[in-house]
Amino acid sequence: MTAAGLFIALVFAYNANGREIGNSDTQPTKLAARELLLRGSLSLNHVVGATPAYADRWGFLLADDGNYRSIYSPMPALMAAAVTWPFWKAHIIDIRAPLAPSLMAAFTASVLVAFAVTLAFATTRQRLPRRRAMLLAIGLGLGTGFWSTVSQTLWQTETAVFGLALAMFGFSPSREGVGIRSAVAIGVGLGLAGGSRPQLAPLVLVLLAGTWMRARPRQAAWATSIVLVFVVALCAANLRWFGHPLGAQALLQDVNAELHATSSMFVIRFDGFAGLLVSPSRGLFVFSPVVLVAVAGMRHAFRAGWRSQLPWCVLAIVAQYALYASYAVWWGGHTYGPRYLLDVLPVAVPLAAESMAPPRFGRMAQIAAGIALAWSIAVAATGAFCYPHERWNTDPESVDRNHWRLWSVEDNQITRCWTSGWSPQNFSLFDRAAIRQLP
Numbered sequence: 001m002t003a004a005g006l007f008i009a010l011v012f013a014y015n016a017n018g019r020e021i022g023n024s025d026t027q028p029t030k031l032a033a034r035e036l037l038l039r040g041s042l043s044l045n046h047v048v049g050a051t052p053a054y055a056d057r058w059g060f061l062l063a064d065d066g067n068y069r070s071i072y073s074p075m076p077a078l079m080a081a082a083v084t085w086p087f088w089k090a091h092i093i094d095i096r097a098p099l100a101p102s103l104m105a106a107f108t109a110s111v112l113v114a115f116a117v118t119l120a121f122a123t124t125r126q127r128l129p130r131r132r133a134m135l136l137a138i139g140l141g142l143g144t145g146f147w148s149t150v151s152q153t154l155w156q157t158e159t160a161v162f163g164l165a166l167a168m169f170g171f172s173p174s175r176e177g178v179g180i181r182s183a184v185a186i187g188v189g190l191g192l193a194g195g196s197r198p199q200l201a202p203l204v205l206v207l208l209a210g211t212w213m214r215a216r217p218r219q220a221a222w223a224t225s226i227v228l229v230f231v232v233a234l235c236a237a238n239l240r241w242f243g244h245p246l247g248a249q250a251l252l253q254d255v256n257a258e259l260h261a262t263s264s265m266f267v268i269r270f271d272g273f274a275g276l277l278v279s280p281s282r283g284l285f286v287f288s289p290v291v292l293v294a295v296a297g298m299r300h301a302f303r304a305g306w307r308s309q310l311p312w313c314v315l316a317i318v319a320q321y322a323l324y325a326s327y328a329v330w331w332g333g334h335t336y337g338p339r340y341l342l343d344v345l346p347v348a349v350p351l352a353a354e355s356m357a358p359p360r361f362g363r364m365a366q367i368a369a370g371i372a373l374a375w376s377i378a379v380a381a382t383g384a385f386c387y388p389h390e391r392w393n394t395d396p397e398s399v400d401r402n403h404w405r406l407w408s409v410e411d412n413q414i415t416r417c418w419t420s421g422w423s424p425q426n427f428s429l430f431d432r433a434a435i436r437q438l439p
Contacts, residue, residue, distance in 0.1 A: 031070075121134065138373070171207060213306055
């Protein structure tokens with residue numbers, strides 16, 4: 001009952017602003033989801049035919065098979081179609097309505113992220129009392145970009161964090177080991193995460209290695225085989241559509257050079273490693289200091305040995321952090337606060353639970369964590385209700401072309417949101433055009 005109440009409360013919170021917070025990158029995925037329901041195909045030919053300007057956008061590509069397609073993984077579109085289908089068949093919504101794609105995107109993302117946080121709650125209940133497990137879940141669900149970014153649109157991260165939360169639910173048991181059901185959860189979860197967001201390959205590989213270390217060979221083989229099914233299916237689709245197992249990713253460097261003023265795909269620089277954590281407008285610890293609770297748990301991770309899930313969580317986070325920090329566009333383009341490190345937060349949940357376990361989580365630690373939680377929730381709510389009305393990413397200059405703005409303390413994104421006020425887009429989906437065709 002507690003988990004069900006948490007899930008329902010999160011879905012309501014994520015949709016309280018009544019809008020989708022998307023961008024040009026998210027358009028093809030939600031439109032592909034609607035095309036799948038309407039025409040049984042993931043091609044975007046009808047979409048581009050109705051709006052020819054889409055053909056000039058990066059997310060829409062004329063593939064080798066002669067069809068316009070999204071350059072991103074089709075897995076989130078499949079998830080959105082599955083979530084929306086019963087509401088469409090029950091005539092609750094009409095997916096041909098003008099705002100239906102935005103409604104599908106916002107609702108699907110909110111459901112998947114709410115499920116992810118609920119799974120995190122269930123995972124931490126193995127280690128924490130109910131009250132502390134609930135506080136941890138609130139911190140994850142409402143004190144991070146899960147509220148302001150991931151739950152607000154359909155793209156990649158919402159499906160990835162759901163998959164990782166499922167994988168961690170199966171990966172966490174330590175006393176009874178990894179059974180067959182846990183192995184299936186790990187395999188499906190990591191398959192969803194890697195299949196929807198291939199950039200998570202380092203994290204997926206580390207957790208699979210941990211599964212082989214902690215489980216019997218049969219269970220580890222089950223998990224690995226399931227992950228391979230997802231990988232093979234995605235590569236086969238990419239080969240058929242784009243002629244390359246990685247799909248359109250081979251074109252990404254040219255796009256980065258044009259849009260983001262970068263000269264290479266990866267570069268080892270201090271600003272990437274520091275910026276992901278403490279940049280005034282992109283740092284995870286600036287926007288969500290509540291995550292420091294998980295960081296505190298890292299110092300205890302290796303005491304339990306390699307049969308525990310904790311050291312594998314640390315290695316997975318470090319591997320993924322190193323990849324994102326060395327990526328030339330580490331700030332994630334036009335977004336609110338951190339984006340890339342949101343991927344790894346489900347893997348940090350066991351570490352946060354370790355930090356909060358009695359008697360380690362003393363009075364002073366509770367006070368500090370409470371202050372961090374209050375700030376984190378306030379900042380996340382700011383993004384959900386204000387961004388992108390503050391126009392920080394483009395005013396006075398595009399952050400993609402003028403990277404020094406990422407380090408401006410005087411003009412940072414949080415205070416700009418506070419001074420700009422509520423977004424006029426709020427509650428736009430609370431309209432008949434979101435569920436019914438216009439007469």
